[in-house]
Amino acid sequence: MVKVLDRLLLFIFSLAVVLASCIAGMVGLRVFGKNDVTEFIETVYTSTWLSVAIVSVAMIVLLMGLRMLYISVRRGSTQSPSINQRTEFGDIRISVDTVENLSLKAASRIRGVKDLKSRIRVTDAGLEIVIRSFVDGESSIPNLSEEVQRAVKTHVEDVTGIPVALVSVYVANVTQPQAQTFKSRVE
The missing domain is CATH 3.30.70.1350 (Cation efflux protein, cytoplasmic domain)
Known part of the structure; x- marks a missing residue:
C-alpha cells in the first residue's frame, strides 16, 4: 500500500515539476507580456485567497519533494526475504x-x-x-x-x-x- 501511495505521490510531484518548468520556460521566452506578469503578481499580493492557495500548493509540492528525497536516500533492504x-x-x-x-x-x-x-x-x-x-x-x-x-x-x-x-x-x-x-x- 505504501509503494502505491509513493508512486502516486511521485506521479503528482512529476506533473507539478513539469507544469512549473513549462511556466518558467514561457516566462523566460517572454510568452507572457510584462503587464500580464505584473498584474498576476499584484493579484497575488492583494488577494488573500489566491496567496493562501499558492502557499498551500507550494507546501504540498515541498512535502512531496521531501518524501521523494527521503525515499531516494534511505537505506533499502538489499537482502532478499x-x-x-x-x-x-x-x-x-x-x-x-x-x-x-x-x-x-x-x-x-x-x-x-x-x-x-x-x-x-x-x-x-x-x-x-x-x-x-x-x-x-x-x-x-x-x-x-x-x-x-x-x-x-x-x-x-x-x-x-x-x-x-x-x-x-x-x-x-x-x-x-x-x-x-x-x-x-x-x-
Missing part, C-alpha cells in the same frame, strides 16, 4: 527462493503435473506453499493434488527443517496432449 533459524552453533538463513525451488522440484517429480509455479508465505505456524499447475487430464485431480501436497511438504521439511503448515494446490488448467505425428510409409 529469508527464513531465519537459530541453532546452538549459530544462525541459519534460507532464502524464500530456495524454498520455492525445493517445492517446485518435489512437485515436478509427480507424474501428470506440468507448468508448475510456486509461491511461499512465511507464517508463525510454518510455511504456506501454493503450487499452481497444469495437469495432463489422464489422472484423478484430487489424487494428483494430494500426491503433490504430500511430496512438497515432505521434501521441504526434510531438506530445510522448517515446518510446512499448508500446501495448497491450484490446478489452473488441463494440458492438451501433443499430437503425435506419424510418418506414412509408402512402398
